[in-house]
Structures are given as C-alpha cells and as structure tokens.
Amino acid sequence: MIRTLVAKSNLPPSGRVLVLFGLLAGRLLFHALYVPAYEGPDEPFHLGRAVVFADESWRSGLEGDRLPGAIAASISGHPCCAALSQAFPCAPFGGNGAFNILSKSSNARRENTVVNYEAHQPPLFYALAGTLLRTTRAVFSSPESRLLALRLVSVLLVLTALAFQIRSLARDRGEAFAAVFLLFLLLPGASEALARGSNDAALFLWTALVIERMAHGARTRDMLLLLTLGPLLKLTAFPIVAVATTALWLKRRRVAAAAGALASLSVIGLQALRGWSWGGTYELNQLGWVPDSIRSFAVGLVRSIYTFVKTVFWLGEWSFFRAPLILNLMWFVLLSVAAASEIRRRREEARVAAPVPSESLSGRANAAGVLFVVGGFLTMAVLNRKLFGQWGGLGGWYAWGWAPWLAVSFGPSVADRLPRFQLALGLFVLLANVLWFRSAVALYGI
Numbered sequence: 001m002i003r004t005l006v007a008k009s010n011l012p013p014s015g016r017v018l019v020l021f022g023l024l025a026g027r028l029l030f031h032a033l034y035v036p037a038y039e040g041p042d043e044p045f046h047l048g049r050a051v052v053f054a055d056e057s058w059r060s061g062l063e064g065d066r067l068p069g070a071i072a073a074s075i076s077g078h079p080c081c082a083a084l085s086q087a088f089p090c091a092p093f094g095g096n097g098a099f100n101i102l103s104k105s106s107n108a109r110r111e112n113t114v115v116n117y118e119a120h121q122p123p124l125f126y127a128l129a130g131t132l133l134r135t136t137r138a139v140f141s142s143p144e145s146r147l148l149a150l151r152l153v154s155v156l157l158v159l160t161a162l163a164f165q166i167r168s169l170a171r172d173r174g175e176a177f178a179a180v181f182l183l184f185l186l187l188p189g190a191s192e193a194l195a196r197g198s199n200d201a202a203l204f205l206w207t208a209l210v211i212e213r214m215a216h217g218a219r220t221r222d223m224l225l226l227l228t229l230g231p232l233l234k235l236t237a238f239p240i241v242a243v244a245t246t247a248l249w250l251k252r253r254r255v256a257a258a259a260g261a262l263a264s265l266s267v268i269g270l271q272a273l274r275g276w277s278w279g280g281t282y283e284l285n286q287l288g289w290v291p292d293s294i295r296s297f298a299v300g301l302v303r304s305i306y307t308f309v310k311t312v313f314w315l316g317e318w319s320f321f322r323a324p325l326i327l328n329l330m331w332f333v334l335l336s337v338a339a340a341s342e343i344r345r346r347r348e349e350a351r352v353a354a355p356v357p358s359e360s361l362s363g364r365a366n367a368a369g370v371l372f373v374v375g376g377f378l379t380m381a382v383l384n385r386k387l388f389g390q391w392g393g394l395g396g397w398y399a400w401g402w403a404p405w406l407a408v409s410f411g412p413s414v415a416d417r418l419p420r421f422q423l424a425l426g427l428f429v430l431l432a433n434v435l436w437f438r439s440a441v442a443l444y445g446i
Helices: 002-008 015-034 043-055 058-063 069-076 124-135 143-172 175-185 188-194 200-215 220-233 235-250 254-264 266-274 294-313 325-352 363-388 397-401 403-410 412-416 419-444
Strands: none
Touching: 015 143, 015 175, 015 188, 015 419, 043 058, 043 069, 043 124, 043 143, 058 124, 069 143, 124 143, 124 220, 143 175, 143 188, 143 200, 143 403, 175 403, 175 419, 188 200, 188 294, 188 397, 188 419, 200 220, 200 235, 200 397, 200 403, 220 235, 220 254, 220 266, 235 254, 235 363, 235 397, 235 403, 254 266, 294 325, 294 363, 294 397, 325 419, 363 403, 397 403
16 A cells, blocks of 8 residues: 555655655654653553563453563663652653663562553554564564563654655645645654654554545545554554545545444454453543532643643653643744635635536545544543542653654645745744753753
8 A cells, every 4th residue: 555655655755855855854863862761751651561461361451451571671780760760769850861761671570560550552553563573583582672672663653654645745836835844744743753762653653644645536435544553553443533534425425424423333343252341541431420510520621721822832751841832832923824814725725616626635535633632632631620529631652653644734824825924933943952952951961
C-alpha cells in the first residue's frame, strides 16, 4: 500500500521541504535519545504492556494488568518525575538524567509489581511491539534499551507516514502548505507526543494512511482493513473513522461506509471479552457524572480546554515544566489567526460554490470528525474529574495523532493566503524550541 502511495506522488519536494523534513527527523531522533528514561508521559506503562506480550503469552498480554517487576526496578534506579515518585522510590531530577536511556540502571533490587493502568488500551500496538521486542531480545534486553527501541520505532513510524504524505501534499497543495505542516511538527509538543514509547505514533501513521487512501479513491477492502485496525491501535482513532465513513457515505458508497463503521466497532467486542472492570482508567464501567455545580463544571471544563490547547505545542514531559506565559499567548494568537483565515476561506468558497479539491474531504465529513473529537474530549474530561478529582488533566498529545487529518482539512488557508504566517510560525517554532531546551537542560542536564 505504501509503495503505491509513494508512486502516485511522483514530484520531488523542494529543497525547503527536504531541509525541514531533515530537521524534523533530527529533532525527533535527538528527543528520543535526550529525554530521560520513563520521562515521556505514561511511558513505563506503555512499555510494560509491550514487554508482557514479548516475554509471556499473548493471553497474559490480553488479560494481564500488572507492570513487570524489572521495569519497576529500573524506574527506581533512575531520577523521575513527581508522578512516578508517588509509586516508586526514585530520586527527583536535579540537573541529571539526560541521555540515561542509553545506559542500564544500577539498581538490582526488584520492586513489587503494580497495576498497569495502560492495560485498558486496545492491544494491537502492544502485540506488534511485543513481537518486535521478542525478536530483538539479544539487542534490546534491558528495560531501558527496550524503551529506547519503542521510541525509535515511534520516530520511524512518523517519518514513514511523512515520507509519502509530504510528497502528496507538496504536489496537491503546494510547497508552502507542506512547509507549514512540517513547521508545526517541529514544535516541542510534537516530539513529546510522537517520539516517546507509546501508541501515538502508530495512530499518526494510521491516520496518514486513511487520509491518503480517501484522497485517491480507496478500494473498499483497503478501507475495511484500515477502519478495523485503527481503533485496535487506540480509541482516539474514532474521529478519523467518523470522517472516513461519512465521506464514503456522501460519495454514495453506502455499503462501504456501513461495513467500515461496523468493522471499526469490533474493538468493543474485543474489549468486552477482556473484561471492562479489571483496571482500565477509562473503561465503560467507569462512566458516570460528577457532582459539581453548573458554575464549577463550566469553570472546570474551560480549564480543561485551555490546558489541552496549550499543551499541544509544549507539554513539558511528565515533569510538566511550563512554557513561559508570553509563549502561551503567542501560541493562542497564531491559532486565532489561522482559525480566522480558515473561516474566511470557507465563507468565500460557499459564496462562489468553489469545487472541493480532489484530495480534500468535504465539510460534512470533517464536521463528523470534529463532533467525535468534542464528544470524546468531554467524556474524558468528565472521567478525569470523576476519577482523579480534578479538571485540566488532558494533555494535548492526543491532537498529534490526528495531525495528518487536521493538516489536510483545516490548514490550507494559512499557507495559501497568509505568506507572513509562515515566517511568524517559523520564528515561533525556533523560539519555542530554544526555550524548551533551556528548561529541559536546567532539569535534566546534558
């Protein structure tokens, strides 16, 4: 499938796009090596799920909910963030920890296992990652090296997705559009989301494949396969499923749309067979409301939205070191300018009945995806409040898994209509990375 996509994008990208692609590859790779072990949000628990698939039976991988003791011992032997120190006897960061993923922990004590809250996730990514770890056990044997392997796989998945999508975008949308997309991916938050040991990079690749197949007249069997696999990687695939099935329906491919929707729901049957109640943070057994007043609910929801949007470009890893306030303000200004330009473009197209480009998705298909995003966000925000007693706990890394869709559907105007936006974005990306690494070096060293 990937070979076919690359062959259809037969125009070479410009030098500017190639330079930005190279910078992005270097940024992602350096991030994977530099950030201390287990400092990517939830990394030890994503790793733990894959290790169970690698070292034990697939049944254990599907049903188990414990973090392997070797990983718990490794965590205790490295400096860690405050969240991990609540469960493991690990020292706080004090200007040390950078690049320690390249060395094995000296802590030989084996810690007791704890509940792995990532065990609620659909199993496909972890089964594939576990297979990789099993076949490369001679090279990647320690927990640290296995985490490094997962980070490197994440980088490879992202670059694979971009290798064919950027060529297609440069051909269909123009070099400026491809450049703006790559600039956004050079933000610190993109590396934090996509160069860590998790299933987010796999979702990024899957999203890119779905968007490309939709743009080039996907065959029904291809779409059925993709729409089955996406939710088995991560439940945040459902907004993209909604976009794809709605687009198929609007193109009068009603059977393909209905079959794709049903295929995507197979994950519900699998999760039900595994049991909803044995440890998943966001499983169906946890659904419920919170006893907040209308005012406190509204304030909490606004806080959750603000936290999510600002942590798209800068999360601060699992230590959550914060971006300067002025940088947050600049980020919201950039987003406001982009949103205003996109709204104007759509109004103008509606007045003149401009044809939709062949590689674009219709407004109604995109609206279906947005509704799923909003619904999913509200559900998770309420569950976070119910389970952890606070609002604002959702990180912006979820948005990066949807980036190939967001770029194609909501990004054209900032490149086509606002050439100065590219310069402003480039300067913001440079400033954000300089300040991010300044904060990171103060915390982790170098």
